[in-house]
Amino acid sequence: MNRDGQGYRERVYEIVKQIPSGRVMTYGQIAEILGEGYTPRTVGYVMHAVDKENVPWQRVINSQGKCSTGKLLLPHDIQQRILEDEGIIFTDSGKCDLDVYRWSPAGYEEKKDVSPKLF
């Protein structure tokens, strides 16, 4: 299956490219879509060297609703600033509400518990 296609990195890029402005996805979500035993750490590994010119890297944050950058590279929180420009609101502690901004590709809208009755 994995038609090589440069490997799983390409798949990560394709997923991130789909995230709309003003919305975000977590490393864990992406890892789950990759399946095949990939973990959030692996996604983070891919993102640290992502091509920032062609991929909206800023729309990937951690499961706490915070930006994982700003510790080393990038002064303070460039990532958060860009997301705020896209309309996302962050608390004083640098956290945004995932229940509001989290986005999922078609077919992965959360499994919730889709009541078998409705629909």
Next chain:
DNA sequence: AACTTGACGAGGG
């Protein structure tokens, strides 16, 4: 081939 590093995440304290 063994050991170390992370843009992670869930669980505890």
Next chain:
DNA sequence: CCCCTCGCCAAGT
């Protein structure tokens, strides 16, 4: 809300 411990896994040494 902050901090630490573990489990995970690809890459780099």
